[in-house]
Amino acid sequence: MTMKRDDCLKALARQRTGEIVVAVYKAAQEWIQIAPHPLNYTFTGAMGQGSSHGLGLALGRPDKRVVVLDGDGSLLMNLGTLVTIANAAPKNFVHCVLENGTYETNGAVPIPGAGKISFSAFARAAGYPKTYAISSLEEWERELGTILHEPGPILVDLKVEPAGKYAEDFPRLYDLKHREAFGRALRESR
Amino acid sequence: MQPALSAAEIIREIKRAGIRFIVALPDRTTSEHLLKPMLEDPDFRVVQVCKEDEGLSICCGLYSAGHRALLLMQHTGLLDSINALRGSGVEGRNPVCMMVGLLQLEPGVKPTESKRYGLRIVEPVLDAMKVEHHLLQSDDDIEKMAPAIEKAYGTETPLVLLIATEPS
């Protein structure tokens, strides 16, 4: 069973309060349209690096919760990040993996090990104190209230499939004006 | 005589530059007399990474959160992180400051004239990427660090401080 990715993102948008949201690839393209907000951070520069940018934000602003919307292919490119994050142990860190089973942005070629690997098991083995694997919207909506408040780092493996039509806008994701606005908004958000 | 670098002076200069976060993957040139004391120093929060490109990205997140950071690594780690340096550092205009140990650089030899290919290419690669770099060979070079770091943050451009010899 899987969730429609946009339903999954809309559910998060409904329960979002002041969280920083770091997003990559398909999740980012859709998130900035579904939930525009100055505390959206999409300036991750290189594939695989979203969670590492998120860790820097979480360590730098322990008073703000950071939610990372990672890709499954992206996380596979930077698996060591799980150990780095578990070791740094930011309580304000929620690491979501949008597990669509593919490199969707690049032609939807399956990721190696699609359907056979477990991101929540990787995270537990790396030392994340809490993990979830969620494949239904009802469960996601029910758990979100806890996930957005309990101590992290938490990994949430979200089993999703593409849905809806969302235009891609890579220049927007990496736009420096938006990064500056993010920095300003974060400074003002105490 | 081999020029010397004082580890205590370097640490003082790092603090003078307003840096409190150290992100690191051990490098033989800096482990013993920089990283180990920093791990014990309450003025620093050290974040250990599994791979150096993570470190670049962590420094970017810290920058957007209003903090200065220094990434310690070996030149091999810098070479491994070129894509993050390209995307987040240069194109993304993040002032990532890196201290890079030139392991096994021959005493008194310029990196570009080293017998070792891996060392010879470091400065030309950085030049091709238009990334500012400085070579720290002796104590006289240490006072260049804080102004270079200041400039990196002022201009939102990455900076590489190359360590020619093991500080003691």
Ligand SMILES: Cc1ncc(C[n+]2csc(CCOP(=O)(O)OP(=O)(O)O)c2C)c(N)n1
């Ligand atoms: C180092 C590097 N290798 C390959 C690519 C090409 N690339 C861009 S996006 C992408 C797929 C990302 O997959 P995933 O993280 O699962 O995100 P999705 O597209 O599925 O949302 C790939 C392979 C790249 N940008 N950088």
Ligand SMILES: [Mg+2]
């Ligand atoms: Mg994917």
